[in-house]
Amino acid sequence: MTDSPKPVTLITGATGGIGAALARELAGTHDLILQGRDRARLSALCAEVGGMPLPLDLTRPDTFEAALSGLGRVTNVVQNAGVADLGAVADQPPEVWTHTLAVNVVAPAALTRLLLPRVRAEQGTVVFVNSGAGLRANPGWASYAASKFALRALADALREEEAPHGVRVTSVYPGRTATPMQAKVRAQEGGAYDPEVYVSPETVAATVRFVLEAPRDATLPDVSVRSGPRQEAEHGKL
Template sequence: MTSAHSGALRPVTLITGAAGGIGRALARLLASDHDLILSGRTSGPLDTLCGELGATPLLLDLTRPDTFEAAVAGLGRVTNVVHNAGVVDLGPVGTQAYDVWTHTLTVNTVAPAELTRLLLPGLRAAQGTVVFVNSGAGLRANAGWASYAASKHALRALADALRDEEAPHGVRVTSVYPGRTATEMQRRVRTQEGADYQPEVFIQPETVAATIAFVLNAPRDASLTDVTVRPGPRA
Protein backbone atom coordinates (compact mmCIF):
# COMPACT_ATOMS: atom_id res chain seq x y z
CA MET A 1 0.00 0.00 0.00
CA THR A 2 1.24 3.47 -0.84
CA SER A 3 1.37 5.57 2.30
CA ALA A 4 -0.05 9.07 2.39
CA HIS A 5 3.19 10.06 4.10
CA SER A 6 5.74 8.29 1.89
CA GLY A 7 9.12 9.99 1.93
CA ALA A 8 8.24 12.00 5.01
CA LEU A 9 8.60 11.46 8.73
CA ARG A 10 6.80 8.43 10.08
CA PRO A 11 3.21 9.36 10.88
CA VAL A 12 2.33 9.68 14.55
CA THR A 13 -1.06 8.12 15.18
CA LEU A 14 -3.07 8.52 18.37
CA ILE A 15 -5.65 5.82 19.08
CA THR A 16 -8.20 6.04 21.86
CA GLY A 17 -9.61 2.90 23.42
CA ALA A 18 -6.36 1.22 22.42
CA ALA A 19 -6.12 -1.45 25.11
CA GLY A 20 -8.63 -3.86 23.58
CA GLY A 21 -10.74 -4.84 20.59
CA ILE A 22 -10.44 -2.72 17.46
CA GLY A 23 -7.95 -0.32 19.05
CA ARG A 24 -5.50 -3.03 20.03
CA ALA A 25 -5.79 -4.72 16.63
CA LEU A 26 -5.17 -1.41 14.88
CA ALA A 27 -2.15 -0.61 17.04
CA ARG A 28 -0.54 -3.95 16.22
CA LEU A 29 -1.28 -3.47 12.53
CA LEU A 30 0.22 0.03 12.37
CA ALA A 31 3.22 -0.49 14.64
CA SER A 32 5.67 -1.28 11.85
CA ASP A 33 5.32 2.06 10.05
CA HIS A 34 3.57 4.45 12.45
CA ASP A 35 4.75 5.92 15.73
CA LEU A 36 1.89 5.28 18.14
CA ILE A 37 0.31 7.13 21.03
CA LEU A 38 -2.09 4.72 22.68
CA SER A 39 -4.78 6.11 24.95
CA GLY A 40 -6.80 4.40 27.64
CA ARG A 41 -8.48 5.10 30.93
CA THR A 42 -6.15 3.05 33.11
CA SER A 43 -2.64 1.62 32.91
CA GLY A 44 -2.02 -2.13 33.14
CA PRO A 45 -3.11 -3.60 29.78
CA LEU A 46 -2.30 -0.27 28.11
CA ASP A 47 1.24 -0.23 29.48
CA THR A 48 1.72 -3.85 28.45
CA LEU A 49 0.64 -3.11 24.88
CA CYS A 50 2.80 0.03 24.72
CA GLY A 51 5.79 -1.98 25.93
CA GLU A 52 5.16 -4.61 23.28
CA LEU A 53 4.87 -2.09 20.45
CA GLY A 54 7.24 0.64 21.62
CA ALA A 55 4.32 3.06 21.84
CA THR A 56 3.68 6.06 24.06
CA PRO A 57 0.88 5.61 26.63
CA LEU A 58 -1.63 8.41 27.21
CA LEU A 59 -4.07 8.16 30.10
CA LEU A 60 -7.32 9.99 29.36
CA ASP A 61 -10.52 9.94 31.38
CA LEU A 62 -13.11 10.38 28.64
CA THR A 63 -15.73 11.32 31.22
CA ARG A 64 -13.63 14.43 31.99
CA PRO A 65 -12.89 16.28 28.75
CA ASP A 66 -11.90 19.26 30.87
CA THR A 67 -8.71 17.36 31.80
CA PHE A 68 -7.56 16.76 28.23
CA GLU A 69 -5.64 20.00 27.70
CA ALA A 70 -3.17 19.23 30.46
CA ALA A 71 -2.92 15.57 29.42
CA VAL A 72 -1.96 16.28 25.80
CA ALA A 73 0.18 19.37 26.43
CA GLY A 74 3.49 17.54 25.98
CA LEU A 75 2.57 15.16 23.18
CA GLY A 76 4.44 16.88 20.38
CA ARG A 77 3.72 15.96 16.76
CA VAL A 78 0.45 14.13 16.01
CA THR A 79 -0.41 13.20 12.43
CA ASN A 80 -3.57 11.12 12.81
CA VAL A 81 -6.24 10.62 15.46
CA VAL A 82 -8.46 7.55 15.62
CA HIS A 83 -11.41 8.03 17.97
CA ASN A 84 -12.15 4.43 18.82
CA ALA A 85 -13.21 4.48 22.50
CA GLY A 86 -16.88 4.33 23.37
CA VAL A 87 -19.52 3.13 25.81
CA VAL A 88 -22.99 1.65 25.39
CA ASP A 89 -25.85 1.13 27.83
CA LEU A 90 -29.03 -0.24 26.36
CA GLY A 91 -32.49 0.67 27.59
CA PRO A 92 -35.75 2.28 26.50
CA VAL A 93 -36.23 6.02 26.63
CA GLY A 94 -38.91 5.53 29.25
CA THR A 95 -36.51 4.09 31.80
CA GLN A 96 -33.04 5.49 31.07
CA ALA A 97 -32.23 8.33 33.45
CA TYR A 98 -30.37 11.47 32.44
CA ASP A 99 -27.09 10.28 33.96
CA VAL A 100 -26.89 7.46 31.40
CA TRP A 101 -27.49 9.94 28.60
CA THR A 102 -24.95 12.38 30.00
CA HIS A 103 -22.30 9.69 30.43
CA THR A 104 -22.86 8.23 26.95
CA LEU A 105 -22.86 11.57 25.15
CA THR A 106 -19.81 12.79 27.06
CA VAL A 107 -17.68 9.74 26.26
CA ASN A 108 -18.91 9.10 22.73
CA THR A 109 -19.30 12.65 21.41
CA VAL A 110 -18.04 15.44 23.64
CA ALA A 111 -14.70 13.77 24.41
CA PRO A 112 -13.83 13.21 20.71
CA ALA A 113 -14.83 16.80 19.91
CA GLU A 114 -12.61 18.24 22.64
CA LEU A 115 -9.64 16.00 21.88
CA THR A 116 -9.90 16.90 18.20
CA ARG A 117 -10.06 20.60 19.01
CA LEU A 118 -6.90 20.43 21.07
CA LEU A 119 -4.98 18.48 18.44
CA LEU A 120 -6.14 20.42 15.38
CA PRO A 121 -3.11 22.71 15.08
CA GLY A 122 -0.82 19.71 14.75
CA LEU A 123 -3.21 17.87 12.45
CA ARG A 124 -3.34 20.90 10.17
CA ALA A 125 0.44 21.20 10.11
CA ALA A 126 0.75 17.51 9.19
CA GLN A 127 -2.26 17.51 6.85
CA GLY A 128 -3.33 14.47 8.81
CA THR A 129 -6.42 12.33 9.13
CA VAL A 130 -9.13 12.10 11.78
CA VAL A 131 -11.06 8.83 11.95
CA PHE A 132 -14.23 8.50 13.98
CA VAL A 133 -15.13 4.88 14.67
CA ASN A 134 -18.90 5.19 14.58
CA SER A 135 -21.46 2.36 14.43
CA GLY A 136 -24.42 1.13 12.47
CA ALA A 137 -26.34 2.87 15.24
CA GLY A 138 -24.99 6.13 13.87
CA LEU A 139 -27.08 5.53 10.75
CA ARG A 140 -30.25 4.07 12.26
CA ALA A 141 -31.67 3.95 15.80
CA ASN A 142 -33.44 0.82 16.99
CA ALA A 143 -35.62 0.34 20.05
CA GLY A 144 -33.56 0.23 23.22
CA TRP A 145 -30.60 1.97 21.60
CA ALA A 146 -31.69 5.61 21.88
CA SER A 147 -28.88 7.04 24.04
CA TYR A 148 -26.12 5.21 22.20
CA ALA A 149 -27.56 5.93 18.76
CA ALA A 150 -28.04 9.59 19.66
CA SER A 151 -24.37 9.83 20.62
CA LYS A 152 -23.32 8.18 17.38
CA HIS A 153 -25.64 10.30 15.23
CA ALA A 154 -24.05 13.31 16.91
CA LEU A 155 -20.59 11.88 16.21
CA ARG A 156 -21.50 11.66 12.54
CA ALA A 157 -22.57 15.32 12.61
CA LEU A 158 -19.27 16.23 14.26
CA ALA A 159 -17.36 14.40 11.52
CA ASP A 160 -19.38 15.93 8.69
CA ALA A 161 -18.94 19.49 9.97
CA LEU A 162 -15.25 18.97 10.75
CA ARG A 163 -14.63 17.59 7.27
CA ASP A 164 -15.94 20.73 5.58
CA GLU A 165 -14.23 23.05 8.06
CA GLU A 166 -10.81 21.43 7.77
CA ALA A 167 -10.69 20.66 4.06
CA PRO A 168 -8.95 24.01 3.36
CA HIS A 169 -6.24 22.94 5.83
CA GLY A 170 -5.70 19.57 4.15
CA VAL A 171 -7.09 17.53 7.04
CA ARG A 172 -9.04 14.45 6.00
CA VAL A 173 -11.99 13.23 8.10
CA THR A 174 -13.54 9.78 7.89
CA SER A 175 -16.42 8.08 9.68
CA VAL A 176 -16.18 4.28 9.85
CA TYR A 177 -19.41 2.41 10.60
CA PRO A 178 -18.66 -1.16 11.71
CA GLY A 179 -21.41 -3.70 12.15
CA ARG A 180 -21.34 -5.90 15.23
CA THR A 181 -17.72 -6.68 15.98
CA ALA A 182 -16.27 -9.43 18.18
CA THR A 183 -15.07 -7.31 21.11
CA GLU A 184 -15.62 -7.17 24.85
CA MET A 185 -18.06 -4.32 24.27
CA GLN A 186 -20.09 -6.62 22.07
CA ARG A 187 -20.00 -9.28 24.78
CA ARG A 188 -21.50 -6.75 27.20
CA VAL A 189 -24.12 -5.72 24.65
CA ARG A 190 -25.18 -9.32 24.15
CA THR A 191 -25.48 -9.72 27.93
CA GLN A 192 -27.69 -6.62 28.07
CA GLU A 193 -29.78 -8.08 25.26
CA GLY A 194 -30.07 -11.39 27.12
CA ALA A 195 -28.44 -13.21 24.22
CA ASP A 196 -25.42 -15.48 23.73
CA TYR A 197 -22.11 -13.98 22.64
CA GLN A 198 -20.82 -15.91 19.62
CA PRO A 199 -17.75 -14.06 18.35
CA GLU A 200 -17.44 -16.20 15.25
CA VAL A 201 -20.64 -14.72 13.77
CA PHE A 202 -19.45 -11.13 14.11
CA ILE A 203 -16.87 -9.05 12.22
CA GLN A 204 -13.41 -9.61 13.64
CA PRO A 205 -11.64 -6.58 15.13
CA GLU A 206 -8.66 -7.18 12.85
CA THR A 207 -10.96 -6.66 9.85
CA VAL A 208 -12.16 -3.28 11.09
CA ALA A 209 -8.56 -2.38 11.95
CA ALA A 210 -7.46 -3.19 8.40
CA THR A 211 -10.19 -0.90 7.07
CA ILE A 212 -9.04 1.96 9.30
CA ALA A 213 -5.42 1.39 8.29
CA PHE A 214 -6.44 1.65 4.64
CA VAL A 215 -8.15 4.98 5.38
CA LEU A 216 -5.08 6.34 7.16
CA ASN A 217 -2.64 5.22 4.49
CA ALA A 218 -4.74 6.12 1.45
CA PRO A 219 -2.92 8.31 -1.10
CA ARG A 220 -3.52 12.03 -0.76
CA ASP A 221 -5.63 12.21 -3.91
CA ALA A 222 -8.39 10.27 -2.10
CA SER A 223 -10.54 11.09 0.89
CA LEU A 224 -12.72 8.30 2.19
CA THR A 225 -15.55 10.17 3.87
CA ASP A 226 -17.85 7.37 5.07
CA VAL A 227 -16.96 3.68 5.20
CA THR A 228 -19.48 1.04 6.25
CA VAL A 229 -18.19 -2.39 7.27
CA ARG A 230 -20.81 -5.12 7.35
CA PRO A 231 -20.51 -8.85 8.08
CA GLY A 232 -19.62 -10.83 4.97
CA PRO A 233 -21.93 -13.45 3.42
CA ARG A 234 -21.84 -16.86 5.05
CA ALA A 235 -22.27 -20.20 3.36
Protein backbone atom coordinates (compact mmCIF):
# COMPACT_ATOMS: atom_id res chain seq x y z
CA MET A 1 0.00 0.00 0.00
CA THR A 2 2.89 2.36 0.59
CA ASP A 3 3.65 2.77 -3.12
CA SER A 4 0.04 3.01 -4.29
CA PRO A 5 -1.24 6.35 -5.60
CA LYS A 6 -4.66 5.62 -4.10
CA PRO A 7 -5.75 7.00 -0.72
CA VAL A 8 -5.40 4.44 2.06
CA THR A 9 -8.52 4.29 4.22
CA LEU A 10 -8.75 2.46 7.54
CA ILE A 11 -12.26 1.44 8.61
CA THR A 12 -13.09 0.17 12.09
CA GLY A 13 -16.06 -2.12 12.59
CA ALA A 14 -15.60 -3.18 8.98
CA THR A 15 -17.60 -6.39 9.26
CA GLY A 16 -20.72 -4.59 10.51
CA GLY A 17 -23.50 -3.31 8.29
CA ILE A 18 -22.21 0.20 7.58
CA GLY A 19 -18.55 -0.83 7.68
CA ALA A 20 -18.94 -3.62 5.14
CA ALA A 21 -21.04 -1.38 2.89
CA LEU A 22 -18.35 1.30 3.05
CA ALA A 23 -15.60 -1.22 2.25
CA ARG A 24 -17.53 -2.28 -0.85
CA GLU A 25 -18.24 1.36 -1.77
CA LEU A 26 -14.54 2.30 -1.65
CA ALA A 27 -13.12 -0.92 -3.14
CA GLY A 28 -11.03 -0.23 -6.23
CA THR A 29 -10.56 3.49 -5.64
CA HIS A 30 -9.13 3.33 -2.09
CA ASP A 31 -6.66 0.90 -0.62
CA LEU A 32 -8.38 -0.49 2.46
CA ILE A 33 -7.30 -1.49 5.96
CA LEU A 34 -10.22 -3.22 7.65
CA GLN A 35 -10.53 -3.67 11.41
CA GLY A 36 -12.65 -6.31 13.05
CA ARG A 37 -12.64 -8.90 15.82
CA ASP A 38 -14.16 -11.85 13.94
CA ARG A 39 -11.20 -13.12 11.96
CA ALA A 40 -13.24 -15.36 9.66
CA ARG A 41 -15.66 -12.62 8.62
CA LEU A 42 -12.82 -10.13 8.33
CA SER A 43 -10.80 -12.46 6.09
CA ALA A 44 -13.83 -13.07 3.87
CA LEU A 45 -14.49 -9.34 3.47
CA CYS A 46 -10.83 -8.59 2.76
CA ALA A 47 -10.78 -11.30 0.10
CA GLU A 48 -13.90 -9.78 -1.47
CA VAL A 49 -12.72 -6.15 -1.58
CA GLY A 50 -8.96 -6.59 -1.65
CA GLY A 51 -8.37 -5.10 1.80
CA MET A 52 -5.71 -5.63 4.46
CA PRO A 53 -7.09 -7.22 7.65
CA LEU A 54 -6.48 -5.55 11.00
CA PRO A 55 -7.76 -7.93 13.68
CA LEU A 56 -8.07 -5.81 16.78
CA ASP A 57 -10.06 -5.98 20.01
CA LEU A 58 -11.25 -2.43 20.62
CA THR A 59 -11.57 -3.06 24.34
CA ARG A 60 -7.77 -3.52 24.52
CA PRO A 61 -6.15 -0.15 23.74
CA ASP A 62 -2.90 -1.48 25.20
CA THR A 63 -2.60 -3.67 22.06
CA PHE A 64 -3.19 -0.92 19.50
CA GLU A 65 0.35 0.39 19.10
CA ALA A 66 1.85 -3.01 18.33
CA ALA A 67 -1.00 -3.86 15.94
CA LEU A 68 -0.51 -0.62 13.99
CA SER A 69 3.28 -0.69 13.91
CA GLY A 70 3.46 -2.55 10.60
CA LEU A 71 1.18 -0.16 8.72
CA GLY A 72 2.53 2.17 6.07
CA ARG A 73 0.52 5.09 4.73
CA VAL A 74 -2.88 5.94 6.16
CA THR A 75 -4.80 8.74 4.47
CA ASN A 76 -8.21 8.46 6.09
CA VAL A 77 -9.60 6.91 9.24
CA VAL A 78 -13.29 6.03 9.53
CA GLN A 79 -14.18 5.35 13.15
CA ASN A 80 -17.28 3.26 12.55
CA ALA A 81 -17.23 0.53 15.23
CA GLY A 82 -19.75 0.78 18.04
CA VAL A 83 -21.93 -1.10 20.49
CA ALA A 84 -25.39 -0.36 21.85
CA ASP A 85 -27.08 -1.84 24.92
CA LEU A 86 -30.37 -0.21 25.84
CA GLY A 87 -31.73 0.17 29.33
CA ALA A 88 -32.92 2.69 31.88
CA VAL A 89 -30.37 4.41 34.10
CA ALA A 90 -32.02 2.67 37.05
CA ASP A 91 -31.35 -0.74 35.51
CA GLN A 92 -27.95 -0.65 33.82
CA PRO A 93 -24.93 -1.71 35.90
CA PRO A 94 -21.55 0.02 35.67
CA GLU A 95 -20.19 -2.78 33.48
CA VAL A 96 -22.52 -1.76 30.62
CA TRP A 97 -21.43 1.87 30.86
CA THR A 98 -17.75 0.92 31.00
CA HIS A 99 -17.96 -1.39 27.97
CA THR A 100 -20.00 1.10 25.92
CA LEU A 101 -17.66 3.99 26.63
CA ALA A 102 -14.59 1.82 26.02
CA VAL A 103 -15.68 0.77 22.51
CA ASN A 104 -17.51 3.92 21.44
CA VAL A 105 -15.18 6.60 22.84
CA VAL A 106 -11.89 5.39 24.32
CA ALA A 107 -10.99 3.15 21.37
CA PRO A 108 -11.61 5.84 18.71
CA ALA A 109 -9.59 8.35 20.74
CA ALA A 110 -6.69 5.93 21.24
CA LEU A 111 -6.62 4.77 17.61
CA THR A 112 -6.85 8.32 16.30
CA ARG A 113 -3.96 9.44 18.47
CA LEU A 114 -1.72 6.67 17.14
CA LEU A 115 -2.73 7.19 13.51
CA LEU A 116 -2.52 11.00 13.44
CA PRO A 117 1.11 11.23 12.29
CA ARG A 118 0.23 9.17 9.20
CA VAL A 119 -2.99 11.11 8.52
CA ARG A 120 -1.18 14.45 8.94
CA ALA A 121 1.45 13.38 6.42
CA GLU A 122 -1.34 12.73 3.90
CA GLN A 123 -3.49 15.72 4.96
CA GLY A 124 -6.30 13.22 5.15
CA THR A 125 -9.67 12.97 6.84
CA VAL A 126 -10.98 11.44 10.05
CA VAL A 127 -14.66 10.49 10.02
CA PHE A 128 -16.54 9.56 13.18
CA VAL A 129 -19.72 7.60 12.45
CA ASN A 130 -21.92 8.92 15.22
CA SER A 131 -25.71 8.57 15.60
CA GLY A 132 -28.86 10.56 16.06
CA ALA A 133 -28.31 9.61 19.71
CA GLY A 134 -25.29 11.89 19.64
CA LEU A 135 -27.66 14.80 19.16
CA ARG A 136 -30.53 13.80 21.44
CA ALA A 137 -30.86 11.37 24.33
CA ASN A 138 -34.14 9.47 24.64
CA PRO A 139 -35.39 7.32 27.54
CA GLY A 140 -33.61 3.99 27.68
CA TRP A 141 -30.67 5.26 25.64
CA ALA A 142 -28.59 6.97 28.35
CA SER A 143 -25.37 4.93 28.15
CA TYR A 144 -25.31 4.80 24.35
CA ALA A 145 -26.25 8.47 23.96
CA ALA A 146 -23.64 9.48 26.53
CA SER A 147 -20.98 7.68 24.50
CA LYS A 148 -22.11 9.36 21.29
CA PHE A 149 -22.26 12.82 22.90
CA ALA A 150 -18.68 12.17 24.03
CA LEU A 151 -17.72 11.05 20.51
CA ARG A 152 -19.09 14.32 19.16
CA ALA A 153 -16.96 16.22 21.69
CA LEU A 154 -13.91 14.23 20.59
CA ALA A 155 -14.55 15.10 16.95
CA ASP A 156 -15.21 18.79 17.65
CA ALA A 157 -12.00 19.20 19.65
CA LEU A 158 -9.94 17.20 17.16
CA ARG A 159 -11.24 19.29 14.25
CA GLU A 160 -9.87 22.50 15.75
CA GLU A 161 -6.63 20.88 16.89
CA GLU A 162 -5.83 19.34 13.52
CA ALA A 163 -6.88 22.17 11.22
CA PRO A 164 -3.33 23.64 11.24
CA HIS A 165 -2.07 20.24 10.03
CA GLY A 166 -4.51 20.11 7.11
CA VAL A 167 -6.51 17.22 8.59
CA ARG A 168 -10.27 17.37 8.11
CA VAL A 169 -12.62 15.92 10.75
CA THR A 170 -16.27 15.07 10.15
CA SER A 171 -19.02 13.59 12.30
CA VAL A 172 -21.68 11.65 10.36
CA TYR A 173 -25.00 11.16 12.15
CA PRO A 174 -27.01 8.35 10.55
CA GLY A 175 -30.60 7.83 11.55
CA ARG A 176 -31.77 4.30 12.16
CA THR A 177 -30.02 2.11 9.61
CA ALA A 178 -30.95 -1.34 8.30
CA THR A 179 -28.16 -3.34 9.94
CA PRO A 180 -27.86 -6.33 12.28
CA MET A 181 -27.16 -3.85 15.09
CA GLN A 182 -30.51 -2.20 14.41
CA ALA A 183 -32.26 -5.57 14.51
CA LYS A 184 -30.74 -6.11 17.97
CA VAL A 185 -31.86 -2.66 19.09
CA ARG A 186 -35.42 -3.29 17.93
CA ALA A 187 -35.44 -6.58 19.83
CA GLN A 188 -34.30 -4.72 22.97
CA GLU A 189 -37.09 -2.22 22.41
CA GLY A 190 -39.61 -5.04 22.02
CA GLY A 191 -40.53 -3.97 18.50
CA ALA A 192 -40.50 -5.49 15.02
CA TYR A 193 -37.54 -5.00 12.70
CA ASP A 194 -38.57 -3.86 9.21
CA PRO A 195 -35.50 -2.89 7.18
CA GLU A 196 -37.68 -1.18 4.59
CA VAL A 197 -38.38 1.76 6.91
CA TYR A 198 -34.73 2.46 7.68
CA VAL A 199 -31.97 4.16 5.73
CA SER A 200 -29.80 1.59 3.96
CA PRO A 201 -26.17 1.04 4.96
CA GLU A 202 -25.24 1.66 1.33
CA THR A 203 -26.71 5.17 1.58
CA VAL A 204 -24.65 5.90 4.68
CA ALA A 205 -21.56 4.48 2.95
CA ALA A 206 -22.10 6.70 -0.08
CA THR A 207 -22.38 9.69 2.25
CA VAL A 208 -19.10 8.84 3.97
CA ARG A 209 -17.44 8.45 0.57
CA PHE A 210 -18.66 11.91 -0.39
CA VAL A 211 -17.10 13.30 2.81
CA LEU A 212 -13.78 11.57 2.14
CA GLU A 213 -13.61 12.70 -1.47
CA ALA A 214 -14.96 16.24 -1.07
CA PRO A 215 -12.76 18.93 -2.67
CA ARG A 216 -9.95 20.10 -0.43
CA ASP A 217 -11.39 23.62 -0.14
CA ALA A 218 -14.43 22.19 1.67
CA THR A 219 -14.79 21.02 5.25
CA LEU A 220 -17.92 19.17 6.31
CA PRO A 221 -17.99 19.29 10.12
CA ASP A 222 -21.36 17.57 10.65
CA VAL A 223 -23.46 15.54 8.23
CA SER A 224 -26.83 13.99 9.13
CA VAL A 225 -28.35 11.12 7.16
CA ARG A 226 -32.05 10.56 7.74
CA SER A 227 -34.55 8.02 6.50
CA GLY A 228 -38.08 8.79 5.42
CA PRO A 229 -40.94 10.28 7.45
CA ARG A 230 -42.55 6.87 8.09
CA GLN A 231 -39.50 5.65 10.03
CA GLU A 232 -39.13 8.83 12.05
CA ALA A 233 -42.83 8.86 12.90
CA GLU A 234 -42.75 5.25 14.07
CA HIS A 235 -39.40 5.01 15.82
CA GLY A 236 -38.06 8.49 16.54
CA LYS A 237 -34.89 10.09 15.21
CA LEU A 238 -32.16 8.02 16.88
